[in-house]
Amino acid sequence: MAKKVLVVDDEQDIVETLKFMIEMEGYECHCAYDGEQGLNKAKELMPDLIILDVMMPFVNGYKVSRMLKFDARYKDIPILMLTARSQESDKELGEETGANEYITKPFDINYVMERVKAYLG
Amino acid sequence: MSKILLFTKNKNRTGIIEENLKTFDVTSFGDENDFLDFLKDNFPDVVIIDTVNLKDCVNFCRAVKFTAQNKNISTTLIVDKDVNNKDLFLKYAHFFITEPLNKEILYATVNSALNLKKSLGDLAESNAELSTNLYRLNVLNQTVTELSGSLNKTELISIMTDGIDKSLSYNLCYSLIFNSPEDITLVINSVHAISPRLEEAIKLRAIMSYKNVFRLYTSNEDVKVVKNIKRKEIEYDLNVFNFDASLQQINIKNKFFGIIEVFREKEFKNDDIRCLQTLVQQATFPLQNAVLYEEMMEQNKKLEEMEKKKSEFFSIVSHELRTPLTSIQNAVKILLSDAFASVLPEKAKYFIKMVERNCIRVMSIVQDWLDSVKAESGRLEYKFEIEKINPIVDGVIQTLSNLAEEKHIQLSFLPTEKLPSLYVDKKRVEQVITNLVANAVKYTPNNGKIVVSSKLIDSVSMKDMNFVTTAKDVLLSEEYVLVTVSDNGPGIAEEDIPKVFEKFEQVNGTLSRSVGGTGLGLFIAKKFAEVHNGFLWLDSVVGQGSNFYFAIPVLAEDERYEMQLKHDISDANKDKKSFSLLTFCENKLSEEPYLIEFIKKLENENILKKTVESRCFYTETKERFYYSFYDVNMNLQVVHFIIQRMLEYAQNDKILQAGKKIYWSQANYPDDAGDSEELIKKSKKLLKEVL
Numbered sequence: 083m084a085k086k087v088l089v090v091d092d093e094q095d096i097v098e099t100l101k102f103m104i105e106m107e108g109y110e111c112h113c114a115y116d117g118e119q120g121l122n123k124a125k126e127l128m129p130d131l132i133i134l135d136v137m138m139p140f141v142n143g144y145k146v147s148r149m150l151k152f153d154a155r156y157k158d159i160p161i162l163m164l165t166a167r168s169q170e171s172d173k174e175l176g177e178e179t180g181a182n183e184y185i186t187k188p189f190d191i192n193y194v195m196e197r198v199k200a201y202l203g
Numbered sequence: 204m205s206k207i208l209l210f211t212k213n214k215n216r217t218g219i220i221e222e223n224l225k226t227f228d229v230t231s232f233g234d235e236n237d238f239l240d241f242l243k244d245n246f247p248d249v250v251i252i253d254t255v256n257l258k259d260c261v262n263f264c265r266a267v268k269f270t271a272q273n274k275n276i277s278t279t280l281i282v283d284k285d286v287n288n289k290d291l292f293l294k295y296a297h298f299f300i301t302e303p304l305n306k307e308i309l310y311a312t313v314n315s316a317l318n319l320k321k322s323l324g325d326l327a328e329s330n331a332e333l334s335t336n337l338y339r340l341n342v343l344n345q346t347v348t349e350l351s352g353s354l355n356k357t358e359l360i361s362i363m364t365d366g367i368d369k370s371l372s373y374n375l376c377y378s379l380i381f382n383s384p385e386d387i388t389l390v391i392n393s394v395h396a397i398s399p400r401l402e403e404a405i406k407l408r409a410i411m412s413y414k415n416v417f418r419l420y421t422s423n424e425d426v427k428v429v430k431n432i433k434r435k436e437i438e439y440d441l442n443v444f445n446f447d448a449s450l451q452q453i454n455i456k457n458k459f460f461g462i463i464e465v466f467r468e469k470e471f472k473n474d475d476i477r478c479l480q481t482l483v484q485q486a487t488f489p490l491q492n493a494v495l496y497e498e499m500m501e502q503n504k505k506l507e508e509m510e511k512k513k514s515e516f517f518s519i520v521s522h523e524l525r526t527p528l529t530s531i532q533n534a535v536k537i538l539l540s541d542a543f544a545s546v547l548p549e550k551a552k553y554f555i556k557m558v559e560r561n562c563i564r565v566m567s568i569v570q571d572w573l574d575s576v577k578a579e580s581g582r583l584e585y586k587f588e589i590e591k592i593n594p595i596v597d598g599v600i601q602t603l604s605n606l607a608e609e610k611h612i613q614l615s616f617l618p619t620e621k622l623p624s625l626y627v628d629k630k631r632v633e634q635v636i637t638n639l640v641a642n643a644v645k646y647t648p649n650n651g652k653i654v655v656s657s658k659l660i661d662s663v664s665m666k667d668m669n670f671v672t673t674a675k676d677v678l679l680s681e682e683y684v685l686v687t688v689s690d691n692g693p694g695i696a697e698e699d700i701p702k703v704f705e706k707f708e709q710v711n712g713t714l715s716r717s718v719g720g721t722g723l724g725l726f727i728a729k730k731f732a733e734v735h736n737g738f739l740w741l742d743s744v745v746g747q748g749s750n751f752y753f754a755i756p757v758l759a760e761d762e763r764y765e766m767q768l769k770h771d772i773s774d775a776n777k778d779k780k781s782f783s784l785l786t787f788c789e790n791k792l793s794e795e796p797y798l799i800e801f802i803k804k805l806e807n808e809n810i811l812k813k814t815v816e817s818r819c820f821y822t823e824t825k826e827r828f829y830y831s832f833y834d835v836n837m838n839l840q841v842v843h844f845i846i847q848r849m850l851e852y853a854q855n856d857k858i859l860q861a862g863k864k865i866y867w868s869q870a871n872y873p874d875d876a877g878d879s880e881e882l883i884k885k886s887k888k889l890l891k892e893v894l
Contacts, residue, residue: 095530099537106542166522188529191536 084110085202086127090120090146091135091164100133103195109202117141124150124159131201133194134181135164144179151180160201164189204228205317208245210238210267211253211281216304220251223306224313235263242270249316253281255302264295275323277316339370339478346482350489354496356380357388360461361431363486364392367465370478375443378453378463379409379426390429395437402428404441412450413462447471451483455491514576521573528566535559560605567641571723574634575706578730581777585628585734587767592625592632592657592684592755593618599636600655603644610649614640617656622684625755626763631731632755635739638724639688639751647692647748660685665754668742680736680756691748700741704729728753736766764820768833768879771818772872781872783842786831786886787849788866796821796828797863801852805845831886842869850893866890 087109089100097113104111112127114120117138124132124146132150136143143163150156163181182201185194207224209231211217217231230247232238242250250271254260264280271278278296281304297319298312346366353359360378367376375393382388389409391397397405406426446466453460465471465479538547538555547555577583600616607614625632636655643653660683695703706726725739732739736756743749758766768784775782787798802819819832834841846867853865868889875889876882 093526093530095527095534099530099533102537102542103540106540188525188532191533 084108085131086110086112086129087198087202088112088114088120088124088127088129088132090114090117090123090132090138090143092116092138093135096135096164099191100194103191104198107195107199109198117143117146121146121149124156128156129159131160131162131198133162133164133198135187137166147179147181162194162197162201205249206230206245206247207313208232208238208242208247208250209253210235210251212256213253216253219304220309223309227313235266239266239270242267246274247276248320249277249279249313251279251281251313252296255281255283261295268295275320275327277320279312279316336474342366342370343478343481343485347485350486353489354493356382356490356493356497357390359486359489359493360390363482364390364463366482367463367479368392370482371465371467371471371475372469373465373467374446375439375466376463377405377409378461379413380461381413385425386427387425388427388429390431392431393439394433395439396432396435397430397443398438398440401440401443402430404444408444409462409464412464449476449479451479453483453487453490455487455494460490460494514580517572517576521569521576524569525566525573528562528569532559532562532566535562570634571727574727575723575730578727581773583730583734584774585631585770587626587628587763587770589624589763590627590629590632592622592686593620595629595633596636596655596657596686599633599640603637603640606641607644607653610644610647610651612644612647612650613652614644615652615654617654619656619658622657622659623682623757625684626758626766627735627755628731631734635728635731635753636686636688638728639686639753642724643688643690643692643749643751647690651691653688653690656687656689658685658687659683659757660754665738668740668752680758680762682757683737683754684757686753686755688751688753689748694745694747694749695741695743696745697743700743703741704739734770761820761822764818764831765879765883767818768882771833772879772882775872781874782833784831784833784870784872784882784886785842785845786829786868786870786890788827788829788868788890790864791823791826791828792861792863796823796830798828798830798865801849802830802832804852805848808848829887831883846893853893865893867893 087104089097089104089111090113091097091100092115094115097115101111101113112123112129114123118141120132120134120138121141123129134143134146147161147163150159150161157180160183161181163184164187165184166187183197185197205227207227207229209217209220209229210233211220211231212233214233217233221229221231230241232241250267252264252267254264257263264278267278277298280296280299281302282299283302298316300308300312343366346362346369349362349366350359353362357380360380364376364378367373373392374395375391375397377389377391380388380390389406391402391405406428410426443466446468447470448464448466449471450462450464452462463483467475471479535555535558537543539552539559574583596616596618600614604614640653640655647653662681662683665683665685704725706723729739732753732755738754739752741749741751756762771782774780787801789796789798799821818834819830822829822831849865849867853863868886868891870876870882870886870889872882876885
């Protein structure tokens with residue numbers, strides 16, 4: 083069975099591009115467009131990797147990450163966090179939310195794919 | 204009529220003298236006490252004492268002199284023909300006449316005495332005047348000194364008014380200070396309180412005078428009143444206007460500034476007016492400076508605001524541009540990926556590549572904007588790591604080879620192998636080299652040649668190179684890794700070389716338009732070089748080409764550590780953050796430092812984060828190993844926890860019983876020290892034994 087990736091970002095362009103590339107690699111890709119939706123889908127799908135944007139309306143990426151990482155059922159799902167470069171100090175905040183890795187936006191799609199492959203093998 | 208006071212025991216003589224001095228008002232006494240009593244309460248012009256037959260004449264003369272002193276009286280003595288202590292008499296008198304009494308001599312002597320008195324009087328008067336002037340000069344001097352020490356208008360006015368008070372002792376003085384039609388201040392200094400009626404009247408008078416002087420309209424509601432009253436018991440009313448008054452205008456650079464009017468019960472003399480004018484004049488220059496200073500500060504504030512707005516604008520624009528640009532770039536990458544390789548016709552790929560190329564170009568411009576704005580406001584963040592230079596240069600050349608190929612430029616890299624590692628922010632160094640090479644590609648004509656090389660260079664040979672820095676006494680490191688970018692382009696004229704690294708500067712405007720670019724690349728590159736304690740400079744020959752040099756210092760471990768600490772302190776300062784520098788120290792029992800093991804344990808336990816790695820530092824002396832580290836996010840709780848763990852660990856392993864001594868200290872920025880050097884020093888000073 084193909085491995086599942088969940089992409090959570092409110093920017094449709096980013097989600098679409100990532101989805102295309104992820105599916106190209108033969109993984110199963112699910113999308114969510116805000117934090118709440120992302121959280122629900124994560125719990126429902128139990129994906130093998132989550133790509134999570136920080137800046138989202140209502141429930142931001144930090145909250146999503148924290149809620150998953152502090153729940154024994156989901157804490158092992160690796161999280162790739164997408165942050166804006168200007169908010170470098172946010173990184174520190176992110177570390178306490180337990181995300182596994184940080185990629186600054188704007189990102190190179192090829193680099194993100196490299197990381198995705200590294201997690202999913 | 205001049206008054207003469209005569210003392211004689213000889214009644215006969217009284218008559219003779221009175222007869223001879225008919226033109227004067229003569230009062231005679233025969234009794235010593237009566238004479239002295241009279242002298243005490245009166246002011247005769249001349250005193251004549253007949254000492255013939257006077258017992259104890261020395262004491263009497265002394266008493267007379269004592270009483271007459273400060274009264275400016277000439278004393279004339281009549282003495283016996285044969286008295287031989289004339290000197291003694293001279294001590295107590297201005298003149299003496301001997302027996303027998305000669306009418307002419309008596310008359311002439313009295314006249315001389317009167318003349319002397321008059322001269323003395325004049326002298327005293329001019330003396331008094333002199334001392335007044337001297338005092339005023341002192342006041343003036345002091346006032347001028349005080350004036351030069353202030354750039355505050357109100358303070359200057361009060362210093363001036365104070366000086367006027369000291370030298371003229373006015374009863375009341377007001378000054379009207381005009382800042383703008385909306386901002387007018389009336390300062391009233393008064394010895395006594397002033398009635399509301401008077402205040403209103405002064406206000407009116409000040410505005411009227413002001414209008415007369417400067418022909419400028421103001422309504423009296425706009426005037427702010429400040430009162431300084433010395434004594435509150437008595438109140439002045441409109442009677443103040445009966446005092447003598449003098450009005451002066453304060454002109455600053457021919458612009459109206461204000462007026463000052465001084466009221467004094469005692470009439471003003473010419474000197475007083477001159478003194479007042481001088482004081483006002485002396486205040487003019489400092490006031491002028493104060494006004495200019497105020498204007499400057501205001502301009503500065505405006506400029507700062509504009510600069511801030513500009514920065515904000517740039518970063519918003521940059522961010523807004525970058526996000527969609529990235530989407531375009533990623534989409535292009537997908538189109539050019541294997542997925543579409545067989546589907547897209549070659550022609551389509553050609554145009555997609557064109558999109559990609561231009562995307563990169565716009566992206567680099569946006570990046571330049573963002574970096575230059577950040578570099579200027581000091582808000583750039585750096586991540587220093589140990590890196591090798593050659594792979595970085597290699598990467599840059601790979602990226603830019605397409606660009607060079609388009610112009611058929613031969614771009615090559617001549618690396619020196621086994622160069623020492625550098626402590627740098629890889630991305631920034633990459634950017635510097637990218638900017639240098641891209642710049643060379645931009646200016647080198649088609650079919651040109653660009654050579655990039657890397658080598659190790661010591662500071663002595665670097666000084667010999669044509670290298671220019673704005674700092675005069677740069678502390679050079681021993682060794683540098685030097686990256687040189689040489690081209691055979693048009694070259695840069697000598698007078699244009701300093702301009703190259705300026706913002707928005709492109710030498711030769713016409714050429715620049717054909718090559719494009721933001722004019723920020725080299726400006727940013729220079730900033731980045733400086734951040735690494737490195738240098739960026741060039742030499743060039745017109746018509747032959749240019750060499751750009753980028754030197755990065757090779758740092759020892761402690762130098763790296765200090766550089767990192769310096770950066771972190773400057774960041775912490777910007778964010779108003781504080782952090783602690785922890786130092787552990789152990790006495791040497793073996794060659795193996797025990798502390799390293801401890802730190803590793805902490806890292807394994809996830810107590811120390813990865814970020815600490817670049818922020819830790821070992822040193823050793825003859826007797827001790829030191830291990831210092833800090834984390835800009837380490838709070839007190841963590842610090843205490845680390846100390847606690849240290850203690851537990853040391854006890855469990857019984858290393859303390861083995862004679863090992865462990866010390867620790869915690870130095871806090873900014874409470875304990877304000878800069879990196881001091882913080883490190885302080886941390887060693889504060890060392891105390893664990894347990």
